Amino acid sequence: MSRLIYPGSPYPLGATWDGKGVNFSIYAENATGVDLCLFDSNDDSKESDRIKIQERTHHVWHVYIPDMKPGQLYGYRVHGPYEPSEGHRFNPNKLLIDPYAKAIAGTVQWHDSLFPYEMGHPDEDLSFSQSDSAPYIPKSVVIDPNFDWEGDVAPKVSYHKSIIYEAHVKGFTQMNPDIPEEIKGSYAAIAHPVTIKYLKKLGITAIELLPVHQFVRDRYLFEKDLTNYWGYNTIGFFAPDVRYSSSGTQGEQVIEFKNMVKELHKAGIEVILDVVYNHTAEGNQMGPSLSFRGIDNASYYRLVDDNKRYYMDYTGCGNTLNANLPNVLRLIMDSLRYWILEMHVDGFRFDLASTLARELHEVHRLSAFFDIIHQDPVISQVKLIAEPWDIGEGGYQVGKFPPGWAEWNGMYRDCIRDYWRGEESVLGEFAERFTGSSDLYKDDYRKPTASINFITAHDGFTLHDLVSYNEKHNEANGENNNDGDSHNRSWNCGVEGPTDDPEIIELRNKQKRNFLTTMFISQGVPMLVAGDEAGRSQGGNNNAYCQDNEISWINWGEADKDLVEFTSRLIHFRKHHPVFRRRRWFKGQPIKGIGVEDINWFLPDGTEMPDEAWADNFAKSIGVFLNGKGIRTVGPKGEPVLDDHFYVIFNAHYEPIEYALPTKKYGKEWIKVIDTHSGYINDSREGEVFAPKDTVTVEGRSVMVFKQIVPR
16 A cells, blocks of 8 residues: 655654644664554454654654544564574564554454464574464554543642542442443543542542553463453553543543543542553563564663573563663653643552662662652652562662652551551551651651551452451462462451451451551551452452452442441541641650640550650550641631640550540540540540540550540
């Protein structure tokens, strides 16, 4: 087929429709030739046209085709040396996905032809495959970038006011009976009024979506009739995954995603994406050639210096993107800016973020990646959250990311779990984690909001299973229950799994309330996993990454409505009282004009806690006074309002403890507002009044919160 073509422009990279035609641009430094292949259908095994790109500028190959319109399907074939030991794996028999594709029309259909070498050959990946992969690779799509945002405005919720809700697009909506059947499990389902009403009632300010970048179902999972449910296996860093589209596959998924963001923003809810820039779905040297490997392997991946046949693997996924290379940094930055500027998302959680900081084998806090983000006028202004570890040496970097970053605080998670399971010698650390982990963040000029506090995440036990199982039950994963973390840092009431015993059920419910209450009154930013507020169980599976079924989906028909209500009240309690979400560190000193410390710690007899008491290995209870009078908030008419004083008692002993309230220096009258033993939560000014030094019974393994009554 003869087409009129022009040289076009090297930038922007990708396929760009300007209303009159499409500019195609792809980076391939070591390539000797690039063919643009056009298709009429995603199922086509042969291209309708193949265009040999003639123009090359600064390692970028480009061509402009007039009169081409959105919806056009395409892919690339890239020519060059096939020398694996030198890091080159070019094979033009393999159709490749555009790294900058804004939409991808389908999913990978596993077949031996997807691999650049001959499967089963005695030389393995050193051999060369002649088979065409076009029938089995999804095609990239030219999109129309125009969209009516209706004046969309980002909510821009401050960190200290944020309540993050980690959710999976499909798992959150698939079993909701109030969502229309035709959109369940999709972006449209997240945007549905039923979903948004639930999030608003719960008190959520930001939904953090598990990966929505186009990802690949691993072949070994496919062969076991399993899937990659979580999506941490990216192949398209600009494309919203087609699996979550209810409206179409040829660009409609982009519109549906944008509409989801727009509707959430209208409700004041931010959208944070869990992103995976540390590796791709192509795996190690035995993996397929889907995109980056075939376009220019040596220009994308970290290869072993003395034998470039092999890949450095800091991720446990077979390869590591080389963020030290300018073109990879540009890819990451372009992707981030695209999702902010074109898709209007509000932030990112970076999977295995330590990998992005690696220069050679070390993890450097101020690597090029962080330097570039820090100076970028777009990316630096959104929420940036690190998963601060990878599997490489020195990869655990909690507390070591630069200012401007928040972190999943794994030390918070571990400490709070240890405290409530009754571990010894954790009281001092518990106090540190409860007050924002100043030992991790304060010396770096960061605030308590640098700590993303969580008890559970997608990876591990659900909250219900955390208190219901001592042992993991991952049998359905097909790995003989050998996968997943083997250590459950919680307490399961002595009975494994489901039970009809009402006493055990209530003990578990109380422990769930303890975890939730501790998290939502801790300094820092709380992150709740979708379904934990509803008692969601995975049957003891603590690694459900491959379970796209009822094991992972939230069964809303079995939701614990009492726990949902308790959690909602708890969240709104936090939002109403800024003393639990301070923007600055506690000083432990009297506040000027008030004369009482901003925080103080107490023994059960009501006396202030002496230094030596922190060393008591067996102490499992503590009282803490939080001074709200030094924290100003804004009233309904914009007037400055001071918060209340609070007194919180934590008791991780299995037996009740008699606790005396503080002296009148700290408050003249108190009322109980939270009691996790009974599930009581009432943030009013009504209730039984307690005087200074009055004794209250704090039941075993429970939290009580008191609020000072002051004249209004």
